[in-house]
Amino acid sequence: MNSSLYECRVMHVRFTPTPHRFAYRLFYFAFDLDELPELGRHLPLFSYGGRGLYSFRDSDYLPTEEVDHPTPDGTVPAARMHRSLKERVIAFAARHGVDLTGGRVTLITLPRIAGYLFNPVSFYFCSDRHGQPAAVIAEVTNTFREMKPYFLGPGEWQPDGSGFRLRRPKHFYVSPFSDVDVAFDFKLRPPDERLAVQIDDYEGRERTLTTSLQGEQQPLTGGRLWWYTFKYPLLTLRIIGLIHWHAFCLWLKRVPWFAKAARASDQRDLYRPHASLIPPSDPA
Numbered sequence: 561m562n563s564s565l566y567e568c569r570v571m572h573v574r575f576t577p578t579p580h581r582f583a584y585r586l587f588y589f590a591f592d593l594d595e596l597p598e599l600g601r602h603l604p605l606f607s608y609g610g611r612g613l614y615s616f617r618d619s620d621y622l623p624t625e626e627v628d629h630p631t632p633d634g635t636v637p638a639a640r641m642h643r644s645l646k647e648r649v650i651a652f653a654a655r656h657g658v659d660l661t662g663g664r665v666t667l668i669t670l671p672r673i674a675g676y677l678f679n680p681v682s683f684y685f686c687s688d689r690h691g692q693p694a695a696v697i698a699e700v701t702n703t704f705r706e707m708k709p710y711f712l713g714p715g716e717w718q719p720d721g722s723g724f725r726l727r728r729p730k731h732f733y734v735s736p737f738s739d740v741d742v743a744f745d746f747k748l749r750p751p752d753e754r755l756a757v758q759i760d761d762y763e764g765r766e767r768t769l770t771t772s773l774q775g776e777q778q779p780l781t782g783g784r785l786w787w788y789t790f791k792y793p794l795l796t797l798r799i800i801g802l803i804h805w806h807a808f809c810l811w812l813k814r815v816p817w818f819a820k821a822a823r824a825s826d827q828r829d830l831y832r833p834h835a836s837l838i839p840p841s842d843p844a
Contacts, residue, residue, distance in 0.1 A: 562592035562666070563599060565784060566755045568775030572806075574737075576768050578813045582806060586795055587788050588775065590751060591616070593646040593665045604782040605789065606671075613789065616671040618645040621682065622699060622709060623831050624652055649684055653695050656711050662689030668751065673796045680799070683757060685750050693717060696724050696748045698759075700732060703803065704820070708732045708830040712746060723749035727762065731828040736817040737810050738769065740826045753777050 566588045574580040591599070596616060600608025607615040622645060643651070645667075650660045669682035684697040696712040708731075712724040727745040738761060745760040745767075754776060761769035778784055792798070811817070820827075821836040 561595055563595050563780050564590045565778040565780050566590060566775035567778055568773055570773050572771045574769050578815050586792055588668050591667045605785050614671050614673060620677055621645050622648050624648050656713055658695045658713050660686050663687050670796055676796050678796045678800045693750050698746060702734050704834040706830050706832055706834055731826055732830055733820045733827055737815050739818050740823050
């Protein structure tokens with residue numbers, strides 16, 4: 561099996577306007593998308609497309625079907641959700657000029673835990689049919705459940721082989737304490753025995769925030785998953801709780817904050833937009 565686990569340390573450091581820092585430990589799944597059905601059949605605690613303590617649903621990720629096959633009420637009938645997640649990843653990469661046919665996609669993420677899903681960011685590391693790094697998709701999710709994918713292709717692969725690097729204005733409301741036109745600077749290395757990714761925020765030339773995720777690869781076995789269940793209980797709920805706790809700490813420190821609706825037109829190219837971004841329809 562190519563799928564595995566990573567036991568990780570997340571570090572988040574804000575430099576301006578008021579310093580703030582935290583770090584905590586957690587674990588991530590690294591799913592080879594081709595192996596999901598087999599994992600669902602043989603891995604205790606894990607379900608693919610069903611219910612379980614850990615459950616994975618293709619529809620929770622990269623919801624491009626909602627753009628390709630829209631309906632008036634914004635929903636997608638089950639019959640239209642015909643493409644698997646890997647097929648959607650391949651199609652999304654093809655739109656950016658990258659052919660992933662016959663390649664492998666490894667998704668670094670957390671599935672639903674006790675039915676609850678929340679990932680601040682998931683990473684799709686994609687290799688071509690020859691096993692060479694071809695692209696990464698960083699799928700960022702905010703607390704409004706909006707999603708925005710950032711694509712890093714062959715042009716972002718570094719000549720020294722250290723990984724993918726891209727700086728781009730985020731045009732996305734990730735935090736009330738960070739404006740929507742701050743630039744994301746991605747440094748993403750394909751995972752092996754170690755996982756090492758970093759995302760920095762820049763306002764002009766000034767780095768205002770850094771977030772890093774580093775971890776060691778572990779086998780994805782039933783025993784290991786039982787141990788992590790006790791070591792990191794209800795992890796997705798803990799993550800959303802920590803986000804709100806540190807937002808409260810920043811508010812106490814009087815860090816300036818930005819309302820989501822203040823710059824609606826600058827929040828672009830995202831999926832499942834919040835009602836505050838949808839212009840009211842003209843009266844009939």
